[in-house]
Amino acid sequence: MAVIYLASLLAGLGCMVLLDHRFRLVLWRAPRVGAATLGIGLATFLAWDLAAIAARHYGAGQSAAMTGIMLAPELPLEEILFITFLCYLALVLRGLLELVLGGHAGRRGVGQVSERPEGTGRPRQAAGGRP
Amino acid sequence: MTYLSLALVFLALAVVVAVVASWRRRLGLRWWAITTSMILVLLVLTAVFDNVMVAADLFRYNEELLTGWRLGLVPVEDFAWPVAAGLLLPSVWELLHPVPGPRERS
Numbered sequence: 413m414a415v416i417y418l419a420s421l422l423a424g425l426g427c428m429v430l431l432d433h434r435f436r437l438v439l440w441r442a443p444r445v446g447a448a449t450l451g452i453g454l455a456t457f458l459a460w461d462l463a464a465i466a467a468r469h470y471g472a473g474q475s476a477a478m479t480g481i482m483l484a485p486e487l488p489l490e491e492i493l494f495i496t497f498l499c500y501l502a503l504v505l506r507g508l509l510e511l512v513l514g515g516h517a518g519r520r521g522v523g524q525v526s527e528r529p530e531g532t533g534r535p536r537q538a539a540g541g542r543p
Numbered sequence: 544m545t546y547l548s549l550a551l552v553f554l555a556l557a558v559v560v561a562v563v564a565s566w567r568r569r570l571g572l573r574w575w576a577i578t579t580s581m582i583l584v585l586l587v588l589t590a591v592f593d594n595v596m597v598a599a600d601l602f603r604y605n606e607e608l609l610t611g612w613r614l615g616l617v618p619v620e621d622f623a624w625p626v627a628a629g630l631l632l633p634s635v636w637e638l639l640h641p642v643p644g645p646r647e648r649s
Contacts (some may be wrong), residue, residue: 417599417601442640445636445639445640446636448635448639449632449635449636449639450632452631452635453628453631453632453635456553456556456627456631457624457627457628460549460553460624460627463549464546464549467544467546467549467608468605468608469545469546469549469604469605469608469609470546470602470603470604470605471602471603471605472601472602472603473599473600473601473602473603474600475599475600475601477599477601478601488601490601498624498625498628499628499632501585501588501628502581502585502625502628502629502631502632502633503632503633503636505581505584505585506577506578506581506629506632506633509577509580509581509584510577513576513577513580
């Protein structure tokens with residue numbers, strides 16, 4: 413019971429890592445920039461959390477689904493993973509939407525266009541070139 | 544300080560970073576359309592999962608410092624999180640990318 417929330421977060425993160433790896437969205441697209449971006453996001457939301465906890469806006473609950481490991485007063489271990497999850501989700505989701513909404517990779521696509529199996533350019537040209 | 548005022552501080556920070564990124568990196572309508580879609584998805588996910596998380600007693604709010612407006616169990620202030628994340632993360636991502644030089648393909 414005590415690991416349900418932690419396991420859910422890790423499972424969600426794991427799925428996003430798989431998507432990232434498969435479609436080269438964030439860390440598999442630009443590892444350094446991706447890691448630095450996540451680091452800045454993590455620091456920002458941790459600051460928000462600490463400020464909110466200091467101002468007594470909210471605190472940890474008594475859920476049996478949490479490990480009970482606290483990193484600071486009212487700051488459970490799971491919260492760090494949740495912040496990481498939220499930041500990574502924003503980037504992964506944006507990358508997926510970029511693919512779905514038919515975007516070309518743009519100026520930052522690290523080899524993304526050429527490596528995409530469903531590259532839009534070639535089939536159209538091939539079809540047009542048929543006698 | 545209420546939860547709303549603190550949320551607005553961080554939201555303002557995210558907006559500033561997004562405006563700077565938009566200006567410095569000349570992010571167009573398409574970038575903003577995709578980013579807005581992503582934020583909308585994050586808002587829906589927040590509405591669903593934050594309700595589950597509050598119901599599971601993962602965290603508790605100080606009622607005295609809330610506006611009292613809720614969507615289900617979730618205080619409206621919580622929705623500042625996905626908006627801030629949706630603005631901040633892609634903007635920082637853009638700003639951290641080196642600007643391509645003239646010799647690189649555009």
